[in-house]
Amino acid sequence: DTAVSQTPKYLVTQMGNDKSIKCEQNLGHDTMYWYKQDSKKFLKIMFSYNNKELIINETVPNRFSPKSPDKAHLNLHINSLELGDSAVYFCASSRVGTAANYGYTFGSGTRLTVV
Amino acid sequence: ILNVEQSPQSLHVQEGDSTNFTCSFPSSNFYALHWYRWETAKSPEALFVMTLNGDEKKKGRISATLNTKEGYSYLYIKGSQPEDSATYLCAFTNNAGNMLTFGGGTRLMVKP
Numbered sequence: 244d245t246a247v248s249q250t251p252k253y254l255v256t257q258m259g260n261d262k263s264i265k266c267e268q269n270l271g272h273d274t275m276y277w278y279k280q281d282s283k284k285f286l287k288i289m290f291s292y293n294n295k296e297l298i299i300n301e302t303v304p305n306r307f308s309p310k311s312p313d314k315a316h317l318n319l320h321i322n323s324l325e326l327g328d329s330a331v332y333f334c335a336s337s338r339v340g341t342a343a344n345y346g347y348t349f350g351s352g353t354r355l356t357v358v
Numbered sequence: 359i360l361n362v363e364q365s366p367q368s369l370h371v372q373e374g375d376s377t378n379f380t381c382s383f384p385s386s387n388f389y390a391l392h393w394y395r396w397e398t399a400k401s402p403e404a405l406f407v408m409t410l411n412g413d414e415k416k417k418g419r420i421s422a423t424l425n426t427k428e429g430y431s432y433l434y435i436k437g438s439q440p441e442d443s444a445t446y447l448c449a450f451t452n453n454a455g456n457m458l459t460f461g462g463g464t465r466l467m468v469k470p
Contacts, residue, residue: 247401278460286447286460299457333401343390343451344409347458349401 246270249334249350256324257358264319264353266334273339274298275317276347277309280331289332292317293339324357331355360384362450364461371438372469378434379464381448385429392458393422393433394447402447405433438468 247268256262268275276299277289291299295311306322321328331354335347362383371377383391390409394402406415411426419436435442445465449458 276457283462284445285462288457288459291457343453343458344407346392346394346404346407346449347402349403351399351401 247334247336247348247350249332249353251353252351253354253356255356255358258324258326260324261320261322262324262355263321264332264334264355266317266319266350268315268334268336268348270336270348271338272336272348273314274337275311275314276335276337277317277319278333278335280333280352282330286333290317290319321355324355326357329355329357360450360452360459362448362459362461364446364448364464366464367462368465368467370467370469373438373440375438375468376434376436377438377466378432379446379466381431381433381450381461383429383431383448383450383461384452385427387452388426388429389451389453391424391426391431392449392451393431394449396445396447396463398444405446433464435466438466440468440470442466443468 250265274293276291278286289303290309292311308320310318331352333352334350393405396402406422408424413424415422421434424431445463447463449460
């Protein structure tokens with residue numbers, strides 16, 4: 244049973260398209276995150292949701308919109324895709340207030356390629 | 359902006375060699391330092407969480423130390439094996455909240 248699952252694993256799409264990446268966790272965690280692995284391989288925080296509410300929104304273009312229908316899901320919708328959006332996107336989760344002590348559980352990543 | 363740096367960026371060693379790499383982080387307002395092991399095409403997996411200056415953690419042949427006063431942590435691997443090949447990430451947090459700031463990782467390749 245996968246704890247944090249992301250779909251799709253790979254996504255190739257054309258510039259200008261709108262696409263979504265889904266993330267689901269079955270761990271009963273309250274907090275979910277989206278990280279982007281940039282060109283230098285750093286994991287950069289994009290968003291954090293706690294019980295369906297946005298708590299962190301780093302400097303991310305507003306073409307990126309997270310949606311959390313319930314605390315087990317945090318989907319990432321991207322409008323008007325650009326070449327520079329090509330990256331690997333990671334979803335993660337943690338129990339509220341415990342990430343500092345227990346860390347995250349990560350999904351396996353979604354490799355987005357914009358052509 | 360929190361600066362978390364790891365060195366070296368990559369490392370090639372022979373099977374059986376022992377190795378270590380460094381994570382440096384801001385020494386003020388320290389709360390916790392995490393190490394993750396990240397194999398290609400898989401999810402990062404938690405190795406250690408350290409919170410106290412002088413902490414030492416060990417899991418099999420892998421161990422880590424923490425110096426919060428000077429802002430660094432070392433990860434050691436004794437007698438490296440090919441299956442140790444992975445990227446090792448450290449992550450820092452300065453509060454009890456939820457956000458971890460990651461370093462760029464050290465990519466370790468162990469040759470048989």
